[in-house]
Amino acid sequence: MTSCNNAIKKMLPKTYLRNHVAREIHVALIHFKDLVPLMDKYTYNDGTTKVLMSLTGTIPILFKDMSYNIPICVWLEESYPQSAPICYVKPTWEMMILQGNYVSSNGDILLPYLQEWKQGKCDLVSLLQVMVATFGDLPPICMQPHPQPAQASxxxxxxxxxxxxxxxxxxxxxxxxxxxxxxxxxxxxxxx
Missing domain, CATH: 2.20.70 (Ubiquitin Ligase Nedd4; Chain: W;)
Incomplete structure (x- = not known):
């Protein structure tokens, strides 16, 4: 357990609260085994970029008694845990985003939990659990419809x-x- 935590801590630049962030990521990885921590380039809406820590992969949901894996990316800025993570649904090429109350047309996740984020009361695992519960009620993606050929081959x-x-x-x-x-x-x- 400590070696994984230390490996994550080594990935994080010193501008992060390394002990706290590494511990939260480690706990999230115990509960959500299909997520992977990565340092990667994030592009803000104004075009500026910054290398940030992210958790990328899938979270499992149960929708109408069927299990599905929802592809997501959770970005942690250097100000985390003071600021909420930046979260996206990341559909594969064969999927499409279902815009709704909690997901924008470009995949931004807009949960009340993120909008009401409070340091000390909110954490990464709870955020992922809220995503699982919310997306289990209304999945944010579906498979692309395949158009029927207009005529036979x-x-x-x-x-x-x-x-x-x-x-x-x-x-x-x-x-x-x-x-x-x-x-x-x-x-x-x-x-x-």
Missing amino acids: CSLQFHKQSQVLSRPDGSLYLTLSTEDGQSVPQGNETSC
Whole structure:
């Protein structure tokens, strides 16, 4: 337990409250095993960037008696735990964000717990538990709908509109039909 805590502490720049932040991250990783701590570049809305600690991965939710993994990223600024984490839903390419009361169209997580953040009363594990409970009631993502093809593939159309027949001499030939089912004239047959 201490070695993991120390490894996290070594990742954190000295500008963080290293002991406190490392301990909170360690406890979060015990409860949420699919999250990974990373130091990475965060880009603010004004375009400025800063290397911050993040927890990235998935949290498990239960929705309509089915288990799902919600991809998230939780950023901890150097002022953490005085300031609330910056949290996002991070859908994969096959998912789409469901904008709602607690998630914006770009994936910002807007929970009251974050808006009412108070140092000493709020912590990382509780935040993740609130996400699990909230997203279990209303998931923030869904799978992208796959558009139905407007028409069948060429191969399927070809098979529907063709037929292999045999001649009396045993040779095979392919007949083609038009879209309305009429045979294409004999001159267009192909011998096999």
